[in-house]
Amino acid sequence: xxxxxxxSLPDLKAHLSLTDDNSEDDALLQAKLDAAxxxxxxxxxxxxxxxxxxxxxxxxxxxxxxxxxxxWWYENRExxxxxxxxxxxxxxxxxxxxxDWTF
Numbered sequence: 001x002x003x004x005x006x007x008s009l010p011d012l013k014a015h016l017s018l019t020d021d022n023s024e025d026d027a028l029l030q031a032k033l034d035a036a037x038x039x040x041x042x043x044x045x046x047x048x049x050x051x052x053x054x055x056x057x058x059x060x061x062x063x064x065x066x067x068x069x070x071x072w073w074y075e076n077r078e079x080x081x082x083x084x085x086x087x088x089x090x091x092x093x094x095x096x097x098x099x100d101w102t103f
Contacts, residue, residue: 004049006058007033007066015067016074029074036069040091045100065094 009026012033018025040062041047052058072088086092 003034003038004047004055005034006037006048006055006063007070009033012067012070012074016071025074028077029070032070032073032077033066036073037066040065040069040095043095044098045102059098061094062098065091 009030012029013019016029018029037048044051044062048058048062049055068088069091072091087095
C-alpha cells in the first residue's frame with residue numbers, strides 16, 4: 001500500500017511559521033512529516049487515508065497530531081532525550097482518543 005500523506009510540506013512550514021523562500025530544510029521537514037504520520041498510523045493501528053478514505057476526511061485532531069509531532073521532532077532534533085520520552089503534549093491524547101482498540 002503506497003504512503004498517502006495527510007499533511008503537506010507547506011502545511012508544516014506554516015505550522016512552524018517558516019517562510020516559503022527558506023527551502024534549505026525542505027527535505028528534512030518532509031522526512032519529519034512522513035515519519036510523524038507513519039508513527040501515528042502504527043500507534044493507531046490503521047492508515048489514516050485508508051480509514052477515512054480521503055486525506056480531507058481525516059479528522060482535524062489527527063491532522064494536528066501529525067503536524068505537532070513533526071514540528072516537535074524538527075525543533076528538538078539536536079536535543080538528547082532519554083529513551084522512552086513521552087510524545088509532545090496533546091499528541092498521545094489525540095492518538096488514544098482515535099485508536100482502534102480491537103484485538
